[in-house]
Amino acid sequence: MTAYTSDFLNILAERGFIHQVSEPDALDARAKDGTLTAYIGYDCTAPSLHIGHLLPTMMLYWLQQTGHRPIALMGGGTTRVGDPSGKDETRRVLSEEAINENLRSIRKTFSKFLKFEGDGGNAIMANNADWLNTLNYIDFLRDVGRHFSVNRMLSFDSVKLRLERQHELSFLEFNYMILQAYDFVELNKRYGCALQMGGSDQWGNIVNGIDLGRRMNNAHLFALTAPLITTASGAKMGKTAAGAVWLNADLVSPYDYWQFWRNTEDGDVGRFLKLFTVMPLDEIARLSALQGAEINEAKKVLATEATALMHGRDAAAEAGDTSRKTFEEGSFAGALPTVEIARAELEAGIGVLTAFADKTALASSNGDARRQIKAGGLKVNDATVGDDKMMLTAKDLTADGVIKLSLGRKKHVLLKPV
């Protein structure tokens, strides 16, 4: 590992954030001497960021922590185009209103990690729609387009893959890399931004921006990419049955978020502690050294620290507490997801199938609930359901005044009469 002299690169390197860096020595000197401004681009195709965005966001966090200036660039303009990288299919194009809606929602997530201007910090949230939407096509072609060689563009993986597999690549998408390169140049001009970071798949796009900056403005720009994070068993990170692990609390509750980290594979714990928490490295080293069942302690720390970063210390503690009661003591606490039902309805009696499929959506349909019963996967108040005609009534309420429904060992919902 290269020894850096700047705090910023040192921390990123020690914690495993660095995959590739352009001109490491020059960047290191730059980060040591003064304030470095760097950006990461985000799509806004969804109303929330997900786990996959967390890693780059942590890089912005450390950037700010080490005295520099982060820019979160929202792709309000490029989202209307769609990055072809790593995808076979054309991305659907969102309406402008939907994009703006998503943008607002995502901004809240950033504010947990970054201190923005007007909030006691220097972080900037930019939107490339600000400059892309008003571009004049002819001017753009003349000023920017002439610096791009189609021969070279065709050699990029993102394009080559599509062509080789004979999938359609529209001209619109073909232009994505040009727009991203232009973003970098524009941010350099506006804010003196000198570094673009991103996932390893972004290397080509970032380097394009560096080249364009040099050709247009003789600017000296840098690239830094993070490794692609897969789990120890090779799966892509953050994919669960329920879909993506979102960062917004209303999409994935702090409890579920905590559980996500708690269920990390053994082999990933040390790496994840370094990447997704801000704990000191010596403490992480101690936790990572735990063997066998003891590593569960490290997983709990990981879950709590990661959740605290995202949802706050209190929510993390509550999620940890609920989890302990649920899994270790066999009881439960209030932070489990709760679904309210009318008391009268409960008194009249609710079929188990209805309770699991309609009320709580633990099962996807009555048929699914039936199948789960046959497989022994459904529990009411921790007792396995054996009969799909079973009725739930007020008599099933526990001392806490709720009914606990479980699918498998990990998914629990409380049914609460109101």
Next chain:
RNA sequence: GGGAGAGUGUCCCGAGCGGCAAAGGGGGCGGACUGUAAAUCCGCUGGCUAUGCCUUCGCAGGUUCGAGUCCUGCCUCUCCCA
């Protein structure tokens, strides 16, 4: 514009002589074993008011007792020629 080929279970890939709720994978879910891990093994993986009914193979028609399968038209994609 001409010629050739393709579109299958709303997660993906993919088989499918006219009797098909449709092979086989992957993924996912559940169970067993464990440590809320991994690996392994087993089961499940259209819907419903359920010994039956309804909806599915690009779309719309047709032939047939019966169509994913045959015919016609259309749509989309790929390749070759112009």
